[in-house]
Amino acid sequence: MVAVIADPRTAQVQLAQARRLVDPALRAAVDTLPSSMRRIAGYHFGWWDPDGTPTRADAGKALRPALVFGGALAAGGTDLDAVSGAVAVELVHNFSLLHDDVMDGDATRRHRATAWSVFGTSAAILAGDALLALAMDVLAAGAHPASTRATGMLGAAVQRLLDGQSADLDFERRDDVGVDECLAMASAKTGALLGCACAIGALFGGGRPAQVLRLAQFGEDLGLAFQFADDLLGIWGDPAVTGKPVHSDLRSRKKSLPVVAALTSGTDAGSALGVSYAAPAPDDLSGEAGLIEAAGARLWAQAHADGLLARAVEALAAAEPDPRTEAELIALARLATRRDR
Template sequence: MATPTAVHIRTTTEILTDTRSTVDPELRDAVNTLPPPMRHLGGYHLGWWDEHGTEASAPAGKALRPALVLLAAEAVGGRAGRALPSAVAVELVHNFSLLHDDVMDGDVTRRHRATAWSVFGASPAVLAGNSLLALAYEVLVAGGAGSEAARTLGAAVQDLMAGQHADLDFEDRTDVTLPECARMAEQKTGALLGCACALGALAGGAPAEQVSLVGRFGQRLGLAFQIVDDLLGIWGTEAVTGKPAYSDLRNRKKSLPVVAALTSGTAAGGELARLYAGSDPIEGDDLVRAAELIAAAGGRGWCQARADALLDQAWRDLTTAGVVPRATAELGALARLVTQRDH
């Protein structure tokens, strides 16, 4: 009798590299169908060429969301190739949101290069983002993903917009609660990661209950991802984030560690509130002091503990779904990667 062949579990680097090599050609083909101005700006944002249209090899995103789509399809017993249109659609939606997010936050750096709006202007960047969003639905429908997939993507986009609106609203409020902030993070990031996993499961032919469980895995992972991203927005280095250190504090963002500190009832939280209430830019030593206060008030520790708890819950959802072991192991590896980034 033949000896069973050992199943190869890919490393996270292999998973993301394989995903990028699979998705990028389809993504390029899709973006190349856009009108020239939108194609030019979109390709710049995606790192394919410089502002003049000359080929470039700028750093690209990690391809986390399309990787989740493809792995979720395999996890429920389907083929990754069936989920490729959904993977491309999710990546387009993600980059639509980044283009708009950079405009709204006034960020001038992303992935270690100038943001699209800072090169081409805010209005063209918004229009290019809209083009990528419309293209996402074209790709999804052309790929035969079906009406349920379109509804799932549409619901995620609506959640994303609601989360972004809340994020903007928080800038002018001094009474933001921790549950409100967590809900905003769930909508901004959790919704699209949950959608990625659900779309993959749908493409893989999973029944509704399994789609729900795999999608919930993605939602919890997404919130954990956002928590870690918020930590990086304060304590991350530019080498890791592609943005200047303390970037979220400079913008007085009400991120989860900040709100956890502000609502802690501690002396450090009170001092942070006074610092955040000022009108002058937070710079220099005040940035360092703000980060110290957030840690002293428990904001950093709360976030780290919450991210760990969410990862545990996400893993339970995934194993309850009864998915294919190899894909489960690789999804778990991705989950650990996004919640254990250096910060």
């Protein structure tokens, strides 16, 4: 395994810079939406309260825009070359979040009420649809020579994301989900968009075909590692930090990666979890979290995240970025897979 040593402060600076670069263009794009959609989108992004009063709520980590900018720099371009790509990817990500919250019934995101719980289910779905259409418009309207190819690439990533989300929902109704198909689901649901973010950045940065391919692989592996980390937080994350209820994934009976690993572990703890998971979620889910850990699934998930991170770093090195950009992307990848929110 490749040893990854990175200063998390470097990654925090990248995320802050990505947010500063993407937000003006993101706001300008959202301002073109019909007023009904704009109102919900702006609330979801944390820009204003339900009544339109400006606020400064958490707008998210800006990981995907940061990867777009990092991909551009790794390919020898500048971050300014890739602003439209970063906006488009961030719009797609938030389209998926609006829909995810509806499908999962989550009432809280980023420490505030979810859009559907404020404006209604149908309105939130429509707002998500509006963001997806807007993402394609942003790319298609760009004057960059790579805009057309980037639009097709983003569309393909969305199709994979939707396929992964569909599988995730299907798993909730099944009691025979295997680890391999759960990994495939997570790769599509999360890895596709992170891989696309890096590849689009490389395209806008003028990258060679081999660089675009390697950076896409870096993002794909990072995306799956990110999903492992996200699934761990869905069970053991601190609500005060994550902005989601404790044991949120267990309460919704999600077949996340640690859950499936525990259920298929062949251990007594895994068998006990299977019996418990077949019933409605109890008020206190700490016992189920303990069974997952006793089955070895928590350590299994963290080990897989670490292995994927190492593989991502190898793909990044093969893209031959300059040393500073390589170190910054490694720091970003490290933060994404070893995080508390």
